[in-house]
Amino acid sequence: MLGATLVILSLIALAWYVAKVGTMFTLLFIGAVAYMTYKRLPLIAFTIVFTLLLAAYTALPWIAVNTAMPWHTPASGVWQGFLWLMLAGLWLLNIRPLRKALISRPFLKAYMRLLPSMSQTEKEALDAGTVWWDGELFTGKPRFEKLLASKAPQLTAEEQAFIDGPCEELCRMYDDWDITHRRADMPPKVWDYLKTRGFFAMIIPKKYGGLEFSAYAHSCVLVKLASRAGLLAATTAVPNSLGPAELLNHYGTEEQKDHYLPRLARGEEVPCFALTGPRAGSDAAALPDTGIVCKGQWQGREIVGLRLNFNKRYITLAPIATVVGLAFRMFDPDKLLGDKSDLGITCALIPRNTPGLSIGRRHFPLNVPFQNGPLSGKDVFVPLDTIIGGPKMAGQGWRMLVEQLSVGRCISLPSNTTGGAKLGVFASGAYTRIRRQFNMPVGKFEGVEAVLARMVGYTYTMDAARSVTAGAIDGGEKPSVPSAMLKYHITEMGRQVASDAMDVHGGKGIQLGPRNYLGRNYQVVPVAITVEGANILTRSLIIFGQGAIRCHPFVLREMNAARTKNVDEFDSALFGHIGFTISNAVRSFVMALTHARFTRVPDVGDTKRYYQHIVRFSASFAFAVDVAMLTLGGYLKKKENLSARLGDVLSSMYLASMVLKHHENQGRPAEDLPIVEWACRNQMYRAQEQLHDFLRNFPNRFLGGCLRVLIFPGGRSYFAPSDRLGRQLADAVLNPTEVRDRLCKFVYRTLEPGNPLGLLQEALVMAQSAEPIEKRIRVDGVKTGKITALDVPGQIAQARELGIISETEAAGLREYDRKVMELLSVDDFETHEMAAEGTDSGGARETFGVAPGQVA
Numbered sequence: 003m004l005g006a007t008l009v010i011l012s013l014i015a016l017a018w019y020v021a022k023v024g025t026m027f028t029l030l031f032i033g034a035v036a037y038m039t040y041k042r043l044p045l046i047a048f049t050i051v052f053t054l055l056l057a058a059y060t061a062l063p064w065i066a067v068n069t070a071m072p073w074h075t076p077a078s079g080v081w082q083g084f085l086w087l088m089l090a091g092l093w094l095l096n097i098r099p100l101r102k103a104l105i106s107r108p109f110l111k112a113y114m115r116l117l118p119s120m121s122q123t124e125k126e127a128l129d130a131g132t133v134w135w136d137g138e139l140f141t142g143k144p145r146f147e148k149l150l151a152s153k154a155p156q157l158t159a160e161e162q163a164f165i166d167g168p169c170e171e172l173c174r175m176y177d178d179w180d181i182t183h184r185r186a187d188m189p190p191k192v193w194d195y196l197k198t199r200g201f202f203a204m205i206i207p208k209k210y211g212g213l214e215f216s217a218y219a220h221s222c223v224l225v226k227l228a229s230r231a232g233l234l235a236a237t238t239a240v241p242n243s244l245g246p247a248e249l250l251n252h253y254g255t256e257e258q259k260d261h262y263l264p265r266l267a268r269g270e271e272v273p274c275f276a277l278t279g280p281r282a283g284s285d286a287a288a289l290p291d292t293g294i295v296c297k298g299q300w301q302g303r304e305i306v307g308l309r310l311n312f313n314k315r316y317i318t319l320a321p322i323a324t325v326v327g328l329a330f331r332m333f334d335p336d337k338l339l340g341d342k343s344d345l346g347i348t349c350a351l352i353p354r355n356t357p358g359l360s361i362g363r364r365h366f367p368l369n370v371p372f373q374n375g376p377l378s379g380k381d382v383f384v385p386l387d388t389i390i391g392g393p394k395m396a397g398q399g400w401r402m403l404v405e406q407l408s409v410g411r412c413i414s415l416p417s418n419t420t421g422g423a424k425l426g427v428f429a430s431g432a433y434t435r436i437r438r439q440f441n442m443p444v445g446k447f448e449g450v451e452a453v454l455a456r457m458v459g460y461t462y463t464m465d466a467a468r469s470v471t472a473g474a475i476d477g478g479e480k481p482s483v484p485s486a487m488l489k490y491h492i493t494e495m496g497r498q499v500a501s502d503a504m505d506v507h508g509g510k511g512i513q514l515g516p517r518n519y520l521g522r523n524y525q526v527v528p529v530a531i532t533v534e535g536a537n538i539l540t541r542s543l544i545i546f547g548q549g550a551i552r553c554h555p556f557v558l559r560e561m562n563a564a565r566t567k568n569v570d571e572f573d574s575a576l577f578g579h580i581g582f583t584i585s586n587a588v589r590s591f592v593m594a595l596t597h598a599r600f601t602r603v604p605d606v607g608d609t610k611r612y613y614q615h616i617v618r619f620s621a622s623f624a625f626a627v628d629v630a631m632l633t634l635g636g637y638l639k640k641k642e643n644l645s646a647r648l649g650d651v652l653s654s655m656y657l658a659s660m661v662l663k664h665h666e667n668q669g670r671p672a673e674d675l676p677i678v679e680w681a682c683r684n685q686m687y688r689a690q691e692q693l694h695d696f697l698r699n700f701p702n703r704f705l706g707g708c709l710r711v712l713i714f715p716g717g718r719s720y721f722a723p724s725d726r727l728g729r730q731l732a733d734a735v736l737n738p739t740e741v742r743d744r745l746c747k748f749v750y751r752t753l754e755p756g757n758p759l760g761l762l763q764e765a766l767v768m769a770q771s772a773e774p775i776e777k778r779i780r781v782d783g784v785k786t787g788k789i790t791a792l793d794v795p796g797q798i799a800q801a802r803e804l805g806i807i808s809e810t811e812a813a814g815l816r817e818y819d820r821k822v823m824e825l826l827s828v829d830d831f832e833t834h835e836m837a838a839e840g841t842d843s844g845g846a847r848e849t850f851g852v853a854p855g856q857v858a
């Protein structure tokens with residue numbers, strides 16, 4: 003409202019000015035200058051064109067007077083004076099030595115005082131990974147040609163065969179209820195299959211016996227396994243994620259690689275990686291675990307090694323691990339290795355049987371009992387060559403971890419959560435079609451339709467983001483900021499989809515037992531939310547916190563120049579930055595007023611408008627970021643809610659871009675357009691709302707108001723997806739369509755007795771042919787009063803007797819009804835069956851300070 007009022011007032015002021023002193027030439031002049039700013043002309047080019055324009059503009063009064071143009075009034079002296087002063091300033095700014103002496107050098111001094119201090123770990127996090135599409139979104143002018151030119155990810159024949167062969171077989175042999183309820187572990191045959199068929203070796207190079215899969219293939223395998231069970235996918239993801247194999251691959255010595263990688267590839271070693279402890283969770287770099295360089299006995303002789311003391315918890319695969327990757331802080335108090343006593347965070351590989359290592363007990367992660375537990379070590383003595391990469395990598399642990407996290411975080415959790423969402427949407431579409439209430443499939447009620455639409459839109463977005471980003475990794479990127487965006491947004495969307503799936507299934511989703519295919523999926527959601535950087539932290543501190551400095555085209559350059567006191571570089575970055583900010587302000591205003599209709603984007607057909615909207619938000623975002631950084635400086639880091647919102651805007655643009663690229667990668671299927679539209683509209687709407695909330699909460703209200711004028715001059719103009727659009731999305735999964743198949747690609751849907759998804763799909767196909775016959779029974783039989791039976795089998799029998807349906811139709815309906823009832827049924831138990839065998843309160847070591855068996 004305030005924005006619209008300010009725009010109207012500005013327009014009135016301009017009209018008054020034009021009427022009083024100006025002419026259409028004034029408008030033309032302003033328009034031409036704005037156009038140059040919009041187009042980001044370099045300073046010298048801008049100055050030259052500005053000079054010519056001003057010369058023409060001021061010559062016009064003379065021409066007007068001499069040619070007696072009736073519609074021209076000469077510009078006022080004040081206005082002209084201002085423009086000539088501006089021109090003088092512009093020319094002075096082009097004299098670099100002068101500019102450096104008068105502006106850049108003094109500003110550098112002030113900047114150095116403002117520059118927030120940065121720890122070594124923060125610097126390493128900033129240096130890790132590469133800047134990819136995230137960097138383009140920070141420019142205010144993203145080059146979509148670049149994104150569209152990147153290759154669509156594809157599976158090789160070998161990778162496809164793995165998904166069709168061993169993955170299928172693994173899904174088939176996996177019995178979720180038996181594993182999660184009865185055994186609290188996978189049976190030996192499943193473990194053996196995982197270890198021996200290469201499931202733990204997807205990232206290990208072939209020369210060491212691994213599968214050496216692409217990031218995309220790795221991701222697709224996890225999607226498939228997650229569509230069967232969260233526990234299966236989590237167990238498979240860990241050895242292929244940030245852990246011993248990944249670290250050895252990139253930093254290990256040849257000896258370490260030759261020893262460990264083949265054994266890991268064959269499943270002879272099971273790895274885990276221990277970073278988290280009771281005192282260091284989110285702030286993992288503050289870990290208190292130590293490795294002291296000292297002399298000690300090793301295999302009968304005295305050597306210089308490490309004495310480790312550590313206490314870790316929540317470590318996946320720890321209870322069964324044979325080799326432990328360990329992060330600790332390394333000290334050399336006696337200077338046995340050099341001059342430094344605090345060497346920093348270091349990673350080592352410790353065999354399970356090392357004396358002093360205590361391992362084997364389990365945590366119980368939310369009824370999805372994958373192997374996860376604590377481990378600790380007291381005065382564990384190991385040689386220095388247990389350090390990953392050898393002694394020369396002492397102190398490099400944090401860098402190694404954050405570097406590899408930028409890849410791993412894009413794959414494991416995003417893929418597992420996408421697989422879970424695909425399971426949810428695949429099952430929900432079919433279930434809400436075969437489940438009837440009020441004589442209608444429940445999926446056809448508007449309320450349920452809206453929920454199904456959200457599930458479809460989110461799942462498409464998740465799938466797009468994980469596959470396009472995996473493709474970028476295969477193209478050589480290590481996208482660290484997108485990895486945080488994917489981690490946060492995909493798991494949050496996954497949480498929503500899991501919750502939605504439960505809602506539309508009603509009681510069927512709640513009653514646990516062998517027939518429940520959703521409950522465990524729902525229960526496992528908080529695990530994805532918590533691991534690899536808990537979500538609140540990731541949103542509040544990491545996405546924008548890292549992105550602002552990493553991806554911004556000038557900030558890191560300015561900071562580095564300030565740190566090295568390089569005035570030349572600082573000057574060039576600073577003036578580039580100023581031009582960039584002014585240009586983004588103009589671009590933001592112009593594109594907001596025009597709804598970005600004239601913004602140039604690649605010729606992509608129906609989706610063109612979304613590209614234009616992303617460019618518009620990119621300019622507004624870049625402008626808002628600059629103003630926020632300029633006015634709040636290091637304080638912005640502490641204003642977590644503000645930086646979280648900026649992170650949300652960045653993420654929305656990123657996710658919408660992934661959706662558009664995914665659509666291109668799939669060959670632009672026209673039937674997918676409603677989903678693409680829903681997904682983009684949803685993201686752009688969120689971007690708008692978050693940017694609006696950012697401005698509303700901006701500490702300086704006046705500045706916030708000015709930003710609002712330039713960003714939302716006509717108010718908020720973007721709407722969330724409509725109900726009509728939502729209906730199209732719901733329809734796509736309520737029917738056995740190609741859209742449904744594409745969306746749910748890789749879901750384990752083989753038709754076999756133990757696979758509810760295969761059975762649901764079968765019933766969905768049958769529902770299509772059954773529905774017209776059911777309608778006939780209802781209209782010709784029930785409504786006319788000829789059929790009096792209340793139950794479906796009775797109605798089928800009467801309809802057959804009355805000749806309303808044929809014998810073949812009756813047989814088909816009976817079969818369909820039998821299958822539906824089987825799918826709708828839930829389990830029931832005797833009380834003793836519900837208690838997990840061998841469980842009692844004594845299983846826990848201690849409960850809130852009360853030892854087992856002790857009365858509180």
Ligand SMILES: Cc1cc2nc3c(=O)[nH]c(=O)nc-3n(C[C@H](O)[C@H](O)[C@H](O)COP(=O)(O)OP(=O)(O)OC[C@H]3O[C@@H](n4cnc5c(N)ncnc54)[C@H](O)[C@@H]3O)c2cc1C
Pocket residue numbers: 275276277278282283284285315316317318319367374529532533534535536537538539540542543642
């Ligand atoms: C099932 C499971 C498996 C795991 N596997 C492993 C493993 O294999 N190896 C390993 O090393 N670790 C593992 N972890 C540990 C995991 O990485 C941590 O749980 C995670 O880092 C969060 O630490 P925390 O649980 O101590 O939460 P805390 O650090 O106590 O955080 C509590 C809450 O505060 C929020 N928070 C903290 N700081 C901030 C901030 N500055 N701004 C905003 N919010 C903040 C967090 O987001 C969170 O919501 C696992 C955890 C689980 C649950």
